Amino acid sequence: MSGQRVANRLAILGIGLIGSSLALAARRHGLVGEIVGCARSPETRRTALDLGIVDAATGDPAEAAADADIVVFATPLSAYPALAEAVSPVLKAESIVTDVGSVKQSVIRDIGPFVPDHVHFVPGHPVAGTEKSGPEAGFAELFEDRWTILTPPPGTDRDAIARITALWQGVGAMVEEMDPRHHDRVLGITSHLPHLIAYTIVSTASDLEGDERQEVIKFAAGGFRDFTRIAGSDPVMWRDIFLNNRDAVLEILQRFNEDITALQRAIRWGEGEVLAERFDRARQIRRGVIEAHQAGSFDPREPEKA
Amino acid sequence: MSGQRVANRLAILGIGLIGSSLALAARRHGLVGEIVGCARSPETRRTALDLGIVDAATGDPAEAAADADIVVFATPLSAYPALAEAVSPVLKAESIVTDVGSVKQSVIRDIGPFVPDHVHFVPGHPVAGTEKSGPEAGFAELFEDRWTILTPPPGTDRDAIARITALWQGVGAMVEEMDPRHHDRVLGITSHLPHLIAYTIVSTASDLEGDERQEVIKFAAGGFRDFTRIAGSDPVMWRDIFLNNRDAVLEILQRFNEDITALQRAIRWGEGEVLAERFDRARQIRRGVIEAHQAGSFDPREPEKA
Ligand SMILES: NC(=O)c1ccc[n+]([C@@H]2O[C@H](COP(=O)([O-])OP(=O)(O)OC[C@H]3O[C@@H](n4cnc5c(N)ncnc54)[C@H](OP(=O)(O)O)[C@@H]3O)[C@@H](O)[C@H]2O)c1
Ligand SMILES: NC(=O)c1ccc[n+]([C@@H]2O[C@H](COP(=O)([O-])OP(=O)(O)OC[C@H]3O[C@@H](n4cnc5c(N)ncnc54)[C@H](OP(=O)(O)O)[C@@H]3O)[C@@H](O)[C@H]2O)c1
The missing domain is CATH 3.40.50.720 (NAD(P)-binding Rossmann-like Domain)
Known part of the structure; x- marks a missing residue:
C-alpha cells in the first residue's frame, strides 16, 4: 500500500x-x-x-x-x-x-x-x-x-x-x-488513570518485605503480570504526563476513589449482588472494546513459546 | 511428553x-x-x-x-x-x-x-x-x-x-x-486486588454518559483496553472470590488506598521526583516478572492480524 x-x-x-x-x-x-x-x-x-x-x-x-x-x-x-x-x-x-x-x-x-x-x-x-x-x-x-x-x-x-x-x-x-480540553479529560480516563493505578499496585507490591516481594513476582500470573506490563512504561514520560494533565487526572481519580469505596463497602457487607452487577457492567464495556477492534491480543503463554 | x-x-x-x-x-x-x-x-x-x-x-x-x-x-x-x-x-x-x-x-x-x-x-x-x-x-x-x-x-x-x-x-x-492463610494474602495482592481495581476503573467508565462512554471504548488503546480484558472475567466467579477472601482483600485495599493518596498528593503538588522514583521501582518489579517467566505476551495488533 x-x-x-x-x-x-x-x-x-x-x-x-x-x-x-x-x-x-x-x-x-x-x-x-x-x-x-x-x-x-x-x-x-x-x-x-x-x-x-x-x-x-x-x-x-x-x-x-x-x-x-x-x-x-x-x-x-x-x-x-x-x-x-x-x-x-x-x-x-x-x-x-x-x-x-x-x-x-x-x-x-x-x-x-x-x-x-x-x-x-x-x-x-x-x-x-x-x-x-x-x-x-x-x-x-x-x-x-x-x-x-x-x-x-x-x-x-x-x-x-x-x-x-x-x-x-x-x-x-x-x-x-x-477540543484539547476534552482530549485531556477522555485520555485521563482511558490512559492516564489506568497507568497511575497500575503504577500504584505494582509499587504497593514493591514495598513488601523480601520474601513476600519474591512471591508477588512468582505468582504474578493471577492478574498482577498485566499491571506490571503497564507499569513497565517509561517513568520520565509518565511523570511528564501526570504533571501536565494534573487537573483532569485528579478529577477522575476522585471519581475512581468513590467507586472503589463503594465496592469496598459491598465486600465488607457481603453484598454479592452489588458486586456481580458492577462486574457484569464492566464485562459489557469489554465487549464494546472488542467489537470496536481496539483490544489487541494477549497470549497467556511465555513469549518464547508463543 | x-x-x-x-x-x-x-x-x-x-x-x-x-x-x-x-x-x-x-x-x-x-x-x-x-x-x-x-x-x-x-x-x-x-x-x-x-x-x-x-x-x-x-x-x-x-x-x-x-x-x-x-x-x-x-x-x-x-x-x-x-x-x-x-x-x-x-x-x-x-x-x-x-x-x-x-x-x-x-x-x-x-x-x-x-x-x-x-x-x-x-x-x-x-x-x-x-x-x-x-x-x-x-x-x-x-x-x-x-x-x-x-x-x-x-x-x-x-x-x-x-x-x-x-x-x-x-x-x-x-x-x-x-499455608492457606498466607496463600489468601499473597493472592489477594497478586490477583484479587488487581481484578477489583480493573473492575472499578472499567465500571467508573461505564457510568459516563452516552458520548463519553463511546469515546472511552474508541480510545481504549491508551491503556484502558488492558483493564477491560481483566474486567472481562466471569462476574460470578469473581463475586465469589471477593466474598470468600474478604479480610485479606480489605486489608490490601487499605494499603493501596494509602499509596494512591500519596501519588495523588505528588501530582497535586507537582512533585516530579516522587512520581519518577515510584514509577522506576514499579519498572524493576516488571523486570522481575519477565525474568521469572511469568509475564505472558501481549500483542498490540488486533487478533485477526496477529
Ligand atoms: N509510549 C506510548 O505508548 C505513547 C503513546 C502515545 C503518545 N506518546 C507520547 O509520545 C512521546 C514519546 O514517547 P515514546 O514512548 O516514543 O518515548 P521514548 O521511547 O522514551 O522516546 C523518547 C525519545 O526522545 C529522545 N529525547 C528525549 N529528550 C530529548 C531532548 N531533549 N531532545 C531530543 N531528543 C530527546 C530520546 O532519546 P535520547 O534519550 O537519546 O535523547 C528518545 O529517542 C511522549 O510525549 C509521549 O507522551 C507515547
Ligand atoms: N479463571 C481463572 O483465571 C481461574 C484461575 C485459577 C483458579 N480459578 C478457579 O477455578 C474455578 C473455576 O473457574 P473457571 O474460570 O474455570 O470458571 P468457568 O469457566 O466459569 O467454569 C465454571 C464451570 O462450572 C460449572 N458449574 C457452575 N456451577 C456448577 C454447579 N453448581 N454444579 C456443577 N457445575 C457447575 C459451569 O457449567 P454450568 O454453568 O453449565 O454448570 C462451568 O462448566 C473457580 O473456583 C475459580 O476461582 C479460576
Whole structure:
C-alpha cells in the first residue's frame, strides 16, 4: 500500500517508540522523502541509523528542523519547551509543526508561543503504544486500526490539518479532531488513570518485605503480570504526563476513589449482588472494546513459546 | 511428553476454563484413564463431549464422583458446599478430593467437613488463567510454566499430596505447598486486588454518559483496553472470590488506598521526583516478572492480524 506524499523532508524530534514507529511507517507507505531524526544521545542516533529508521540523525534540533516540511515533536513532554524555542527561528514558511504528546492543553501552552506566524501548528496524539521505549521498540504497524486525535487551535489552516490527517491515515490510523480540553479529560480516563493505578499496585507490591516481594513476582500470573506490563512504561514520560494533565487526572481519580469505596463497602457487607452487577457492567464495556477492534491480543503463554 | 498415570478415573466438577484445561492437559500427557465431567447445563456437557474434553458428562455430581480416584472441584466457589455435600457419601476409600479455587481458607471451611476419614483432601490453586470462561476457553498449555499452590491441612497423607503434585507437574506446572492463610494474602495482592481495581476503573467508565462512554471504548488503546480484558472475567466467579477472601482483600485495599493518596498528593503538588522514583521501582518489579517467566505476551495488533 502506498499513500500520497505528504512531506519531502520530515523531521522527528525524539526517536523513541512513537517517533521511530512513525518514521518506519511513513517510509513503508511512501509518505515522505527524507527523514531526519534528533535525539540527545549518540547511542539513540546510531541505533536509529543502523535500523534504517532515519536517513540522518543529529543532536541539534534546529539542524533537524531546518528545511523540514513537517516537524514532529516526539520526546517526553518536559523536553517540548526547550525544543520549541530551539527550532523556532529555523522553521520554514508554510511548514507544519505537529507532535505526538499524550496531553494536549499543555502542548499548546508549551509549543504554541514559539510557532511563527508563517508556520502551521497541528497538535496530535496517536492513541497507540506499548510499554516499551527507545528506537528498537518501534514498528511500522503500531498505528494500524488506532485513532489519532488532532487538536488544532481554532483558525488553523485546513490544508495543514489535511496534510497531517493524510500522514496518519497513510500509516493506517483513523483520525478525529477534538477540543484539547476534552482530549485531556477522555485520555485521563482511558490512559492516564489506568497507568497511575497500575503504577500504584505494582509499587504497593514493591514495598513488601523480601520474601513476600519474591512471591508477588512468582505468582504474578493471577492478574498482577498485566499491571506490571503497564507499569513497565517509561517513568520520565509518565511523570511528564501526570504533571501536565494534573487537573483532569485528579478529577477522575476522585471519581475512581468513590467507586472503589463503594465496592469496598459491598465486600465488607457481603453484598454479592452489588458486586456481580458492577462486574457484569464492566464485562459489557469489554465487549464494546472488542467489537470496536481496539483490544489487541494477549497470549497467556511465555513469549518464547508463543 | 508422557507422565506417570495418577488416576484411572478423574472426576471434574465444573467444566469451564480451568476444569477443561486440566482435562485436556491430563489426557495429552497420559496422566489419567477416564475423565468424567459434571456441569449443570446440558449445553456445557454437550460442548465438553463434542470437544473431546471429557469421556462422559453428567449433571449429577455424585454420579461423576462415584468410583473416581481423584475428584477435582472446579466450579465457582459458591457451588462448593452443596457439591461437597452431594459427593460426600459416594467418595471411594483412599480417593483424593482436590480443587482449583482461587481462595483457600474458605475452601477448607466449605469442603473439609464433608470429606470422610477414608478420603484425602489436598486443596489446590493453579495460578494461571485468562479472562475467558466455559469449556470452549480451555487449552492444554494453560498450566505450563505456572505455579500451582497446594494447601493441604496439617497431617495430610504425603502420598496423596505427591499424587496431586504429580498431576500438576505432569501438565507442566511447578508446585509449591503453602499455608492457606498466607496463600489468601499473597493472592489477594497478586490477583484479587488487581481484578477489583480493573473492575472499578472499567465500571467508573461505564457510568459516563452516552458520548463519553463511546469515546472511552474508541480510545481504549491508551491503556484502558488492558483493564477491560481483566474486567472481562466471569462476574460470578469473581463475586465469589471477593466474598470468600474478604479480610485479606480489605486489608490490601487499605494499603493501596494509602499509596494512591500519596501519588495523588505528588501530582497535586507537582512533585516530579516522587512520581519518577515510584514509577522506576514499579519498572524493576516488571523486570522481575519477565525474568521469572511469568509475564505472558501481549500483542498490540488486533487478533485477526496477529
Ligand atoms: N509510549 C506510548 O505508548 C505513547 C503513546 C502515545 C503518545 N506518546 C507520547 O509520545 C512521546 C514519546 O514517547 P515514546 O514512548 O516514543 O518515548 P521514548 O521511547 O522514551 O522516546 C523518547 C525519545 O526522545 C529522545 N529525547 C528525549 N529528550 C530529548 C531532548 N531533549 N531532545 C531530543 N531528543 C530527546 C530520546 O532519546 P535520547 O534519550 O537519546 O535523547 C528518545 O529517542 C511522549 O510525549 C509521549 O507522551 C507515547
Ligand atoms: N479463571 C481463572 O483465571 C481461574 C484461575 C485459577 C483458579 N480459578 C478457579 O477455578 C474455578 C473455576 O473457574 P473457571 O474460570 O474455570 O470458571 P468457568 O469457566 O466459569 O467454569 C465454571 C464451570 O462450572 C460449572 N458449574 C457452575 N456451577 C456448577 C454447579 N453448581 N454444579 C456443577 N457445575 C457447575 C459451569 O457449567 P454450568 O454453568 O453449565 O454448570 C462451568 O462448566 C473457580 O473456583 C475459580 O476461582 C479460576
